Amino acid sequence: MAVDFDLTPAQRKLKYEAREFAHEVLRPAAAAADALADPQQAFVAMRPVYEQAAARGMTTMFLPKEYGGGGASNVDFLIAIEELCAVDPGFPTVLLVNGLALLPLLTFGTEEQRETWLRRATGDERGGFLAGWAVSERGGTANFDHPSPRAGIQLLAEHDRKRGEYVLHGEKHWPCNAGGWDLGGADVTLCVVRTDRHGGGKEALSAVLVERGTPGVEYEVIDKIAHRTCQNVTMTFRGARVPETNLLAEGAGDLLINQNFTWSGPIAGIAAVGVARGAYEFTLKWARTFTGGGSAPIIGHQAVGNLLTEIASKIEAGRYFCWKTAHYMDAHPGQGHALGGMNKTYCGDLMQSVVFDCMRVVGVNALDRKFPMAKFYREAAVFSLYDAGNLGMQRRRAWGVMADRAFTPDTFVDGAALPFTRSMEGYGVIAEQR
Numbered sequence: 001m002a003v004d005f006d007l008t009p010a011q012r013k014l015k016y017e018a019r020e021f022a023h024e025v026l027r028p029a030a031a032a033a034d035a036l037a038d039p040q041q042a043f044v045a046m047r048p049v050y051e052q053a054a055a056r057g058m059t060t061m062f063l064p065k066e067y068g069g070g071g072a073s074n075v076d077f078l079i080a081i082e083e084l085c086a087v088d089p090g091f092p093t094v095l096l097v098n099g100l101a102l103l104p105l106l107t108f109g110t111e112e113q114r115e116t117w118l119r120r121a122t123g124d125e126r127g128g129f130l131a132g133w134a135v136s137e138r139g140g141t142a143n144f145d146h147p148s149p150r151a152g153i154q155l156l157a158e159h160d161r162k163r164g165e166y167v168l169h170g171e172k173h174w175p176c177n178a179g180g181w182d183l184g185g186a187d188v189t190l191c192v193v194r195t196d197r198h199g200g201g202k203e204a205l206s207a208v209l210v211e212r213g214t215p216g217v218e219y220e221v222i223d224k225i226a227h228r229t230c231q232n233v234t235m236t237f238r239g240a241r242v243p244e245t246n247l248l249a250e251g252a253g254d255l256l257i258n259q260n261f262t263w264s265g266p267i268a269g270i271a272a273v274g275v276a277r278g279a280y281e282f283t284l285k286w287a288r289t290f291t292g293g294g295s296a297p298i299i300g301h302q303a304v305g306n307l308l309t310e311i312a313s314k315i316e317a318g319r320y321f322c323w324k325t326a327h328y329m330d331a332h333p334g335q336g337h338a339l340g341g342m343n344k345t346y347c348g349d350l351m352q353s354v355v356f357d358c359m360r361v362v363g364v365n366a367l368d369r370k371f372p373m374a375k376f377y378r379e380a381a382v383f384s385l386y387d388a389g390n391l392g393m394q395r396r397r398a399w400g401v402m403a404d405r406a407f408t409p410d411t412f413v414d415g416a417a418l419p420f421t422r423s424m425e426g427y428g429v430i431a432e433q434r
């Protein structure tokens, strides 16, 4: 295909419908929810918005049509996500996490698991179906592919062969959506577990589907400074039993983690772009009208004009990098591990400074909570840290691919296939010292 950044008529429609939803439905609800002191109340306050999003097919738009989903391409999903994030990035994180929980079933799950969970998600008439994705742990997640069984993922799933079940002991810390609307659990949560006490991260990890209401699982909400319209919890397992038919990716949990955070890379990237765009839109209006006590709007000052030019350039560049990454992933499903990591780290880190540059243009009034800049600043702090932190997890994956001789500087510009292999894992973990 020729290089073409034009949106199709269907994509333009998607963009402006998402924008209308963001302005009319999301904006007022998110502003009210963000102001609530209790984090669970903030999340629950978003339920009517979620139900309306579900009625429009947004909450499962990325699932294949074959299972009742919207069949949206990665590029299409990004177009919608940018519009939502320009208003509030917490709420679209709920949609992103539905994807992180359900899409692995396409690659690693059984047909029975797909038929059960993808159809429940897409066929939910209440519009409240939630799927959680639980990989992160309190002791740290960045070294999940460490060769020592004492490092990385520690949530243990022991096989009780007699009863045909796995028994879970341990904790997850930070999973999104997992507590559900009432802290009784999401409809289902995909949990990365250790199924072998003695193996390293490249052979001992698997995943299990933990259904809502499973005895022995408790949820406690984390009170975070930003993205308050999505829910993060600590999930504690005390002898929780799940049927062995709920196991997937046996011994391949490491590959599942890497594939998941590759898929979400450009989504988190465009989320950062969306927040920066929201800040930029406000800033441009401000610069065209506010005089700073002078006799003309501040956009007339060269210093302001120069900084606005830089802000706009970085947003434009970031957006097209995200589109390119998503386009590559559409062409090569399950690949793009380096590009996803580069895209997420580049946009996540850069857009935080773009938001701060917007504040520099606005001036001291950017700190006044009655204007939106203070919220954009809080929200932008999330992007380098969540969805596999930029400093460790995301960069290590890109680094591992680049170290492989199959990778060349032309790989992505040529749109060449580059399957991810285990030999690309484990870069940057420090082996145990004697």
Ligand SMILES: Cc1cc2nc3c(=O)[nH]c(=O)nc-3n(C[C@H](O)[C@H](O)[C@H](O)COP(=O)(O)OP(=O)(O)OC[C@H]3O[C@@H](n4cnc5c(N)ncnc54)[C@H](O)[C@@H]3O)c2cc1C
Pocket (backbone or CB within 6 Å): 093, 097, 132, 133, 134, 135, 136, 137, 139, 140, 141, 142, 143, 173, 174, 175, 176, 177, 227, 230, 232, 382, 385, 386, 387, 388, 389, 390, 391, 392, 393, 396, 428, 429, 430
């Ligand atoms: C809004 C939001 C939503 C989230 N949703 C989910 C979710 O749905 N499910 C879920 O499981 N988690 C979720 N998280 C957690 C998130 O994915 C984290 O990115 C993840 O837990 C990894 O954290 P970390 O990168 O800081 O790793 P940690 O292991 O906590 O590492 C901390 C820091 O140590 C350094 N470090 C450690 N090891 C290395 C290394 N080998 N090389 C270089 N640096 C290293 C890095 O600087 C890293 O930043 C969410 C978080 C937020 C804020």
